[in-house]
Structure formats: C-alpha cells, structure tokens
Amino acid sequence: MKPQALATRRTDITNAFLAHRLSRAQLNEMARHLEDGEQRWSDRFTALTDRKNSGTDFVDHESFQKTVNELGLPQRFESLSDDVIWTREERALYRRFAHEPVDSLKASVIQVDENYGEIFLETAEVNFHDWDRNGDLRVDGRELDLLMSGGYYGELAEMANNPVKAATLSTLRRYQDLIQSAYPHDGEGVSNQDLVSLRVDYEKGARELFDLTGESLAGYQQKLMDVDLSKPLTQEKIDPFSIHQGTAGSCVFLSAAAGSTTDRLNSLITLESESSYRVQFADGASEIVNEPTTAERLYHSKGENMDRWPAILEIALAQRLMTERGGRNYDSLRDAIDGISPELAIKALTNKEIDQRSLDELTVNQTRAVLGELMSREGPKICATRPTAASDFISVEDLHNGLMSGHAYTLLNYDAESDKVTLRNPWGHKEWIHQQSEDDGIFEMPVRDFYSSFRWVAAPQDEVSPPSITN
Numbered sequence: 001m002k003p004q005a006l007a008t009r010r011t012d013i014t015n016a017f018l019a020h021r022l023s024r025a026q027l028n029e030m031a032r033h034l035e036d037g038e039q040r041w042s043d044r045f046t047a048l049t050d051r052k053n054s055g056t057d058f059v060d061h062e063s064f065q066k067t068v069n070e071l072g073l074p075q076r077f078e079s080l081s082d083d084v085i086w087t088r089e090e091r092a093l094y095r096r097f098a099h100e101p102v103d104s105l106k107a108s109v110i111q112v113d114e115n116y117g118e119i120f121l122e123t124a125e126v127n128f129h130d131w132d133r134n135g136d137l138r139v140d141g142r143e144l145d146l147l148m149s150g151g152y153y154g155e156l157a158e159m160a161n162n163p164v165k166a167a168t169l170s171t172l173r174r175y176q177d178l179i180q181s182a183y184p185h186d187g188e189g190v191s192n193q194d195l196v197s198l199r200v201d202y203e204k205g206a207r208e209l210f211d212l213t214g215e216s217l218a219g220y221q222q223k224l225m226d227v228d229l230s231k232p233l234t235q236e237k238i239d240p241f242s243i244h245q246g247t248a249g250s251c252v253f254l255s256a257a258a259g260s261t262t263d264r265l266n267s268l269i270t271l272e273s274e275s276s277y278r279v280q281f282a283d284g285a286s287e288i289v290n291e292p293t294t295a296e297r298l299y300h301s302k303g304e305n306m307d308r309w310p311a312i313l314e315i316a317l318a319q320r321l322m323t324e325r326g327g328r329n330y331d332s333l334r335d336a337i338d339g340i341s342p343e344l345a346i347k348a349l350t351n352k353e354i355d356q357r358s359l360d361e362l363t364v365n366q367t368r369a370v371l372g373e374l375m376s377r378e379g380p381k382i383c384a385t386r387p388t389a390a391s392d393f394i395s396v397e398d399l400h401n402g403l404m405s406g407h408a409y410t411l412l413n414y415d416a417e418s419d420k421v422t423l424r425n426p427w428g429h430k431e432w433i434h435q436q437s438e439d440d441g442i443f444e445m446p447v448r449d450f451y452s453s454f455r456w457v458a459a460p461q462d463e464v465s466p467p468s469i470t471n
Contacts, residue, residue, distance in 0.1 A: 001035050009034050014071055018092035020400040021049040025059040031067045049394060057101045082364035091452040092396035099434045117214030121199055123168040128192050138189030141332040144173045148295040160293035167220035170299040171213050173334065174247045178209055220298045227306045229294060236307040238266045243310050244428035246300040250340035251408040253317055254301055254426035256349055258410040259380025269312055279316035282351040287316040317348060342382060342458050350379045352460035364451050371414040371421065379460040381411035386455045402433035403453050411457060420444045
C-alpha cells in the first residue's frame with residue numbers, strides 16, 4: 001500500500017478514536033487491518049464507527065499501548081505546550097489521554113410504566129381537534145405556544161392548568177419534531193395520523209418514541225407532586241443557584257442569571273396586576289409577562305419547588321426578541337427563547353456590553369490570564385463548550401466527559417493557585433465526570449481540561465452606558 005494511503009488511514013482511525021467513535025479495542029482491531037483491501041477496509045471502518053456500535057474500552061493494556069505508540073499519540077500528548085494554541089485534534093487528544101476512562105459514561109436505561117405513554121397518547125388524541133386551533137388538521141409550534149399560555153385572553157387557562165393536559169402539552173411541545181415525523185407524509189406540525197402511527201409503531205414493537213413521551217409525562221407529573229403552585233411570587237426564594245433549566249430555555253441567559261446576585265434578579269420583577277408581572281431589564285427594556293400556566297411552569301426554567309421567577313425572566317426576554325425583530329427569525333415564543341445570545345443576556349442583566357474571548361485564539365497560558373482578568377469584573381461570567389456535529393459526521397469536538405456540547409455554563413471562580421475553575425451547569429445537575437462532588441451542577445476542573453473542552457468565555461465590559469427606557 002502506498003505510504004500516503006496508509007497515512008490517511010492512520011489519520012482516519014486516530015480521529016475516530018479521538019471522537020469516541022472507536023473504542024480502545026476497536027482501535028486495536030482497525031490498526032491490525034491497516035493494509036486491507038479498499039472495500040474491506042471501508043466496510044469495517046463504517047461498521048465500527050457507526051454511532052449505534054458501542055465498543056468496549058476494556059482491552060489488553062500492552063497491546064493498546066503498542067497501537068497508540070505506533071500512531072504517535074502519547075508523543076503528541078506529551079508535546080502539548082501551554083504556550084502554543086491547540087488545534088481541535090489536540091484538544092480532543094488531551095481529553096482522551098488526560099484521564100482514565102470512566103465506566104459511568106454509559107447511558108442508563110430508564111424503565112417507564114407504559115401506562116404513561118398510553119396516557120400521553122389518549123390525552124393528545126381526545127383533545128386533538130380542540131388543540132388544532134386553525135383547523136388545518138395539524139398542531140404546530142405556534143398553536144402549542146398559545147395552548148400552553150392559556151390563550152390570548154385566558155380562555156384556555158383551565159385547560160393549560162389541568163395537570164394531565166399541561167403535562168401532555170409540554171411533552172407534545174418537547175418532542176414535536178420527532179412526533180410529527182411518525183407519519184412523514186402530511187407536512188409540518190403534529191397530525192392525528194402522527195399520533196395513530198405512534199400507537200401502531202408501539203403495537204408493532206417500536207417502543208423508543210412511545211417510551212420517550214411516557215418518560216416525559218411521568219417526569220412532568222412527578223414535578224407537580226408536593227408543590228404549591230398557588231403561592232404568590234413574593235413568597236418565592238430568588239436564589240441564582242436554584243435555577244434549573246427546563247425543556248425549553250436559553251442556557252446562555254440562565255447561566256448569566258445564575259452568575260448574578262439575588263438583589264439584581266429580585267430588582268428585575270415587579271407585580272403589574274393580579275395576573276401579570278413587569279420585567280424591567282437593566283438596559284431599560286421592559287416586558288409584561290402574564291402569570292405562567294401550569295404547562296409553562298413545567299416546560300420552562302424554574303427555581304426551588306418549581307418557583308416561577310426564572311420562567312418569567314426567560315419568557316420576558318423571549319418576548320423582547322419577538323418584538324424587536326418582529327418575530328421574523330422565530331416560529332414561536334418558545335423558539336425565540338432558544339435564540340438568546342450572550343450579548344443580549346449580558347446587556348439585559350447588566351446594561352453593559354459583552355467582552356467575549358475565543359479560546360480558539362488563545363494558548364493555555366493566555367487563557368489563565370484571561371480568566372484572571374474576567375473574574376475581577378463585576379457581573380456574571382459565562383462560558384460555552386465546544387460544538388459537536390449535528391449529523392453522523394465523525395467530529396473530534398464530541399466531548400464524552402460529562403459536559404454537554406455547545407452548552408453554556410456559569411463561570412463562578414478561577415483559582416490561580418490551584419489552577420482550577422469552578423463552573424455551574426444551568427440544568428442544576430450533570431457535571432464533568434473526572435471529579436467527585438455532589439451532583440448539584442457545581443464542579444471544579446483544571447484549566448487545561450477547561451481549555452480543551454470550552455470554546456469561549458465572556459463577562460461584562462467595564463464601561464457603563466445609561467439605560468434608554470422603553471415600555
């Protein structure tokens with residue numbers, strides 16, 4: 001085999017290994033077949049790197065060490081310098097070799113009582129024609145938004161506050177894209193035929209989507225147990241660390257809010273009427289938000305005991321996006337919530353412009369300096385992990401270390417002495433796996449690991465501009 005073709009194969013299996021698309025044992029296997037014929041090689045590589053093919057990392061240490069030595073990986077790892085910008089492949093190399101594999105990365109299978117899937121389907125089917133507000137035989141995102149909010153004039157509030165219907169609507173909104181593809185021949189939006197197809201697929205043994213909707217419904221109903229949704233906002237505890245992102249939500253905005261002070265967050269929301277609130281952002285923009293329904297409180301971000309205040313802030317900022325841009329970029333309010341940028345989040349909470357630094361343009365040592373500089377600023381500090389490929393493409397950006405790809409976190413602290421950063425996941429759980437702590441979303445990681453997994457950091461600039469009041 002020509003040296004160039006052999007080098008290409010070595011690069012391919014190296015990148016697949018760094019992307020966790022080949023396990024240690026599979027890497028060994030591919031290395032043994034480097035000189036196979038083209039078709040045989042291609043078939044083997046395609047089969048082993050399929051996302052559904054989960055190989056084991058348990059392999060004879062000596063043979064694995066021989067393979068990675070032949071590929072030059074340990075040498076490349078040892079040569080990583082804190083004074084040179086790492087490539088994407090080098091960041092993946094560090095993530096792969098800096099720590100021993102952790103077995104707990106394997107996803108756990110959750111068993112859900114099939115009655116919840118049945119309850120979801122029955123409720124959606126029985127109410128479908130009432131929920132199809134425009135009579136086009138499909139329920140789309142705009143209609144679901146209207147239903148979840150209780151209607152334009154509150155005429156649907158009783159339905160949106162019914163526990164079973166609220167949980168079903170939230171589940172329908174959560175899995176709308178998947179459900180509407182159950183019967184892919186009838187256009188956008190969930191149709192009655194989609195629901196029928198979901199039931200037929202389940203009866204034929206295809207349980208995945210059925211179980212997903214059942215698990216979602218069960219989770220939403222569990223949240224409603226032992227909480228008092230009737231207590232007023234004044235009795236809610238506004239604590240930045242109690243923020244838990246919901247099904248929809250801006251991880252960027254919620255991470256920025258979690259990095260704010262209690263006094264700052266408390267100052268943003270005032271009672272406008274018996275059933276609405278005024279959110280006065282720091283930059284002067286103002287929005288009126290109606291009392292969130294049960295469906296909205298299930299679907300959106302929440303505080304301790306399902307407190308509503310994070311959802312009010314989140315909905316207000318989404319309304320602002322819809323108003324300022326005329327709704328042109330978003331199909332619905334719930335879609336706008338996912339579109340909150342770091343610039344808008346920082347501006348809305350602090351009335352300051354953003355100072356955002358790309359780690360792709362920094363070395364590890366420069367990152368240390370930037371962290372020290374940004375942590376000296378007042379206001380929230382946020383950061384985001386590296387994005388992953390949306391398709392089946394093999395991407396070395398896939399993290400596989402407990403951090404979510406393309407996800408924002410609150411940057412709570414940088415300790416130069418220990419060379420560690422402290423972060424918070426806006427989900428309120430799920431952390432970097434190479435450390436031991438309570439799974440409350442707050443965790444520490446060394447700067448080198450932070451550098452290898454994150455793409456940017458941001459904080460408010462020092463300059464302050466006076467707010468322009470808009471109502």
